Structures are given as C-alpha cells and as structure tokens.
Amino acid sequence: MDLTPKRVLVISTGKSNSLILNHAQNEFVMLLKEVNLDVISFFSQDIEAIEKSTYIGKGKLEEIAYYCFNYNENHPENKIELIACNFELSGLQKKNIESITNLEVIDRTFVILDIFEKNARTKEAKLQVEIARLSYLQNHLIDEKAEYAQVTSGSGHNKGKGEKQIELSRRQIATAINQKKKELNAIKLSRRNSRSKRINNPIPKICIVGYTNAGKSTLLNRLVKMSKEEKTVLEKNALFATLETSTRAISIYGYPTFFMTDTVGFISDLPIYLVDAFRSTLEEIKEADLLVQVVDISDPFMEEEIKTTQAIIKELGADQIPMVNIYNKFDLIPGPLPFLPKENEIIVSLLEESDVIETLKFMLLMVTKNWQRVKITLPYEIDFSTFSKENYVLSYIPKEKGITYDVLLNPAFAYKYKNLN
Ligand SMILES: Nc1nc2c(ncn2[C@@H]2O[C@H](COP(=O)(O)OP(=O)(O)OP(=O)(O)O)[C@@H](O)[C@H]2O)c(=O)[nH]1
Numbered sequence: 001m002d003l004t005p006k007r008v009l010v011i012s013t014g015k016s017n018s019l020i021l022n023h024a025q026n027e028f029v030m031l032l033k034e035v036n037l038d039v040i041s042f043f044s045q046d047i048e049a050i051e052k053s054t055y056i057g058k059g060k061l062e063e064i065a066y067y068c069f070n071y072n073e074n075h076p077e078n079k080i081e082l083i084a085c086n087f088e089l090s091g092l093q094k095k096n097i098e099s100i101t102n103l104e105v106i107d108r109t110f111v112i113l114d115i116f117e118k119n120a121r122t123k124e125a126k127l128q129v130e131i132a133r134l135s136y137l138q139n140h141l142i143d144e145k146a147e148y149a150q151v152t153s154g155s156g157h158n159k160g161k162g163e164k165q166i167e168l169s170r171r172q173i174a175t176a177i178n179q180k181k182k183e184l185n186a187i188k189l190s191r192r193n194s195r196s197k198r199i200n201n202p203i204p205k206i207c208i209v210g211y212t213n214a215g216k217s218t219l220l221n222r223l224v225k226m227s228k229e230e231k232t233v234l235e236k237n238a239l240f241a242t243l244e245t246s247t248r249a250i251s252i253y254g255y256p257t258f259f260m261t262d263t264v265g266f267i268s269d270l271p272i273y274l275v276d277a278f279r280s281t282l283e284e285i286k287e288a289d290l291l292v293q294v295v296d297i298s299d300p301f302m303e304e305e306i307k308t309t310q311a312i313i314k315e316l317g318a319d320q321i322p323m324v325n326i327y328n329k330f331d332l333i334p335g336p337l338p339f340l341p342k343e344n345e346i347i348v349s350l351l352e353e354s355d356v357i358e359t360l361k362f363m364l365l366m367v368t369k370n371w372q373r374v375k376i377t378l379p380y381e382i383d384f385s386t387f388s389k390e391n392y393v394l395s396y397i398p399k400e401k402g403i404t405y406d407v408l409l410n411p412a413f414a415y416k417y418k419n420l421n
Pocket residue numbers: 210211212213214215216217218219234235236237238239240241242243263264265266294328329330331332348349350351352
C-alpha cells in the first residue's frame with residue numbers, strides 16, 4: 001500500500017458506547033496507524049445477523065454515505081478518502097458498500113495483511129504473507145456474470161472461449177499459490193533440519209507466545225543480552241513487529257542452557273489466511289517443552305487477549321504443552337499487585353533487570369519440573385560452568401572434598417555425575 005497518510009472512516013459492529021466496542025475500535029485504530037491511516041469518524045451498528053449483500057444494514061450505509069458526502073463538502077482539504085470495516089467482507093459486500101458510499105472500502109483482514117507485508121523481513125515471512133494475500137484475493141473475487149474473457153487466440157482452437165474471467169483468475173491465483181508454496185517448502189525443509197537437531201537435543205525448549213506488543217521479543221532480547229550473545233531480535237512499540245520465529249540458545253552463567261523461540265504475535269480475529277500461511281513457522285510451538293505466554297497487564301482487555309492466544313494455541317494443536325503466564329508491563333499500572341499470581345504465573349516489568357532474572361528462574365523451575373532434585377558432592381575437577389549449564393544448580397556449598405550442590409539434574413546428563421558422588 002502507498003504510504004501517504006489517508007483519512008478513513010471506520011465501521012464496526014457492536015453496542016454503541018459499550019466497553020467491548022470501544023476496545024475493538026481502539027485496537028483497530030492502532031492497526032490502521034501501522035499502515036498510515038488516520039481515523040476521522042466512527043460508525044457502528046449492533047447487528048444480530050450479517051446482511052448477506054452489505055454485511056451491515058443498508059439504511060446504516062446510506063446514513064454513512066450521506067455523512068461522508070456532507071463531510072467532504074465541508075472539508076474539501078481533508079476529505080474522507082477511505083472506509084475501513086473492522087470485520088472481514090466478502091468481495092460482493094465490499095463492492096456493494098463501495099457503490100453505496102462512493103468511496104473505496106477495505107476490511108480488517110486487508111489491513112492486517114498490509115501490516116504483515118510491511119513487516120516481513122525474511123524470505124520465509126515474505127512468502128507466507130504473499131500466500132495469505134493470494135488466498136485472500138482468491139476468496140474475494142466477484143463472480144460477475146457480465147465478465148467473460150477471450151482466453152485463446154484465434155488459432156481455431158477455441159478451448160478457452162467464453163471462459164469466465166473469474167475462473168481464469170482463480171486458476172492463475174491457484175498456480176501462483178502453488179508456486180510460492182513450493183518455494184516455501186524448500187525453506188521449510190532446511191528449517192526442519194535445524195529443528196530436528198534441536199528436538200533430539202536434551203536441552204529444554206521454551207516458546208514465547210502471546211498477543212501482539214505484549215513484550216515477547218523484549219523477553220528474548222533481555223535474556224540474549226545476559227547470555228552475552230549479540231543476535232537480538234527486533235522489539236518495537238508496533239503491532240506485529242515480529243513475523244518470524246527466531247530461536248536462540250540462552251546460556252547465562254550459573255543457569256542451565258535452554259532454547260528460546262520468539263513467535264509472531266496474535267490478535268483477535270486473526271485472519272484464517274494468516275494462521276494457515278504461518279502454520280509452518282508456528283509449528284515450532286508444538287515442539288516446545290514449555291509455552292510462556294507474555295501478557296500486557298496494563299491492557300484492560302488482557303482477559304480477552306489471553307483467551308485469543310489460548311484459542312490459537314488450541315487451533316495449532318499445542319494445547320497439551322504446559323503453559324505459564326508472564327504478566328508484563330507492571331510498571332505501567334499504579335499501586336500494588338492487582339491480583340495474587342498463581343503457581344504458574346508471575347507479575348513483572350521486563351524493563352527491570354531484577355525482574356528479568358526472576359522471570360528466568362521462574363521459567364527454568366517450570367521447564368525442569370521432571371528433573372530430579374538431589375544433594376550431590378562433586379570433586380573440584382568437575383567444572384562448575386559445564387555442570388551448571390547442563391543442570392539447574394539451586395545452591396552450592398564449597399567443602400573440603402568438593403562442592404556440595406542442591407541441584408535439579410537433567411535426566412539426560414545424570415549418568416555423568418551420579419557415580420561421582
Ligand atoms: N512500559 C513497559 N514497556 C515494555 C515492557 N516490556 C516491553 N515493553 C515495550 O513494549 C513494546 C513491545 O515490545 P515487543 O517485545 O516488541 O512486543 P512483542 O510481544 O514482541 O510484539 P509483536 O512482535 O508485535 O508480537 C516495546 O516498545 C517494548 O519496549 C515493560 O515491562 N514495561
């Protein structure tokens with residue numbers, strides 16, 4: 001999409017002045033900002049059922065058309081140029097709304113696709129967005145009976161004559177999708193190879209999931225920095241800043257090494273095209289030993305966001321994996337703890353280094369739950385650095401004959417140490 005700012009009118013559904021509608025509208029405004037669209041006015045209708053040809057009622061659309069016409073007459077310098085619907089439209093609905101309002105219309109899916117397109121950096125992310133975009137197009141082609149295309153040239157071979165434009169376009173799009181899927185598969189293969197190396201590795205695997213802008217990449221980056229690795233990932237106050245899953249080995253002195261994966265953020269009503277297109281990147285979630293859900297505690301709608309994340313995890317078939325919640329951005333809410341965290345929850349601000357360490361310990365205790373806790377005395381020849389990278393050392397006391405550890409032993413490495421005791 002071209003990047004000059006445009007003025008838009010937003011249409012939503014829901015009870016006017018309700019909290020839910022307000023939240024949905026605010027979130028949509030943030031999405032629109034990401035693609036340089038300024039909201040001028042809001043309209044909403046509380047609909048019981050979707051109107052097949054226009055999604056919301058025709059009367060409402062006529063009211064909107066009238067409003068836009070008057071507004072544009074009175075603001076010739078600042079005209080409303082576009083209508084953005086906070087729901088997904090069919091091709092026919094879009095066309096009908098355009099003809100009633102005389103303005104170009106885009107829907108929620110289109111906006112999210114644009115943001116993904118803008119933020120895709122790797123070849124894999126780019127291909128996935130292109131596939132999602134093509135699938136969206138395929139589903140939004142309008143069957144216009146008048147449009148027939150002359151496909152073949154006049155060689156007496158009239159195979160395509162009279163073929164509907166829509167069928168031709170569908171076929172072209174399907175071919176393009178197949179082509180891109182092939183390219184993606186090649187990339188997936190190499191991703192799978194490095195992944196299978198990790199799967200067979202006894203090192204714990206933690207995957208960060210959660211709503212967009214919650215602080216997932218921040219968590220990974222803070223830990224990467226502590227482990228003196230320089231390969232951080234992009235963290236940014238923006239929606240869908242991360243589109244690729246990035247895995248880093250986190251090795252912080254005194255703590256066991258683990259793999260940590262950052263993933264694409266979720267949002268309510270994440271278009272199915274995107275969930276499908278990103279399935280291969282998200283597959284990694286299924287191989288984690290622990291899912292860490294980062295939640296923005298300052299967001300008044302965090303409960304809904306948690307539900308959204310859980311629904312997507314379920315849809316991906318990863319809901320059997322243990323999950324813990326990190327309530328982040330505590331610095332943004334005034335006063336004491338808003339609730340008492342349960343055993344699998346922690347409230348933090350990842351901008352605070354001490355909280356990052358608390359989070360690290362919390363995650364490690366959760367991911368090492370099936371490791372055996374023992375008191376073991378090892379001779380001084382056993383290197384502390386290696387021992388604490390493979391196992392989780394909770395405390396240690398140097399003694400005459402060696403060091404006595406209170407430690408959670410990684411079952412895969414226990415054989416190395418047990419007979420030294
Ligand atoms: N105030 C405050 N801001 C934070 C905290 N943690 C992260 N942020 C900010 O929140 C913004 C989003 O952080 P990211 O880590 O990029 O969020 P994300 O979850 O990876 O977002 P997506 O990649 O879009 O899904 C950044 O501007 C961070 O600096 C926190 O504890 N407090």
